[in-house]
Every structure is written in C-alpha cells, then in structure tokens.
Amino acid sequence: MSTIQLASGIAVVNILLLGLLTTVWVRNYRKFRTSLLLGLVAFGSVMLAENVVAIYFFFSMKMLYSGDPTVQQAVLVLRGLQLVAIAFLTWVTMK
Template sequence: MAFWMSSAVGLAVVNLFLLAVLGAVWLRNYRTFRTNLLLGLLLFAGVLAMENLVAIGAYLSTEMVYAGGTRAMYAVVGLRAMQFLALSFLTVVTLFPSGSIFRSVRERASGERS
C-alpha cells in the first residue's frame, strides 16, 4: 500500500509542476493580451493546484484511511494519473502551439520508413 500512496503523492507533485509551467505561460500571455480566456485558465490552474495541495495533505495525514481500502487507493492513483495525462496534453499544446513537437515526431517516423 505504501507504493500506491507514494504514487498518488508523486503524481500530485508532478501535476503541481505542470500547473506551475502552465500558469507561468498563461500569466505571461495574460499580461500581454488581457483576455478573459487567459484569466479563466489562470483561475483553473490555481484551483487545480489548490486541489492537488489539499490532496497531498490528505494523503499524508490520513494514511490509515487508505490502508484498509485497496480499491480506494487504486481509484485515487487512477484519478491522479488521468489528471496527469490531461495536464500533459494541455502542457504540450500550450508550449508547442504550432504542433512543432508532433511534426518532428512524424518526420522522424517517416524518415525511418524510407
């Protein structure tokens, strides 16, 4: 069970890092463009970061709650993993808006086939 608890906390920490990267980009863009969409994205990142901080605190302070519930811990880790995937996709499209990261992967794949 310690492995799953550590996995949940680790994923929450990685999610916080991704949110910090996204928040920095969105804040820079908000200062430039002043659009409501970017303000909404900043608020989204802030709320999700708070949720991850609370989750880390809950995992560390209520470890006994999860000790008896293997299914509950699997569900928590699964939810953190899905959040990680969603934030990863959002980070990629935010940092590479033109799709350059995908083009380079496609070019390498097509070059290897020839």
C-alpha cells in the same frame, strides 16, 4: 512503493506542470488581457490548490486511504488521468 506513494508522486508532477502552465498563462494574460487567459489562470490556480490539498491528505490522513485497497487504486487512477490531461494541456500550451 505503495499505491498512495505513487499517487503522491503523480500529484507532485501535476503540481510542477500546473505551476509551469499557470506561469505561462499569467504572463500571457498580462500581455493580452483576454477572458480566456484569465479563465486558464483560474483553472490552473484551482487545480494547483487541489493537488496541494491532495498531497496534504495523503501524508496527514493516510488511514483515510490505506484502509481499502480499492480506494487506493481509484485514487491512483484518478491522479493518473489528471496527469494525462495536464500533460496534453502542457504540450499544447508550450507549442
């Protein structure tokens, strides 16, 4: 499995977790109407869009990433760090 395929897989997991989080935050915003929840909905929506765009670029512009192994590793590390952050946020939100 290539580095970019792994990064794409992580982005898909990020999309699933962000979809879950954003759904919870929208439901809570409808109930409580607080600006904090509205901010979380906006955050989740932007991060969802960013991950969807990343998946698009991974598959449509492979040459952009495949030319340099260092760039591929950096993309993988950044996706991994984002996954860790989103996983913590999911864990806290679901508690």
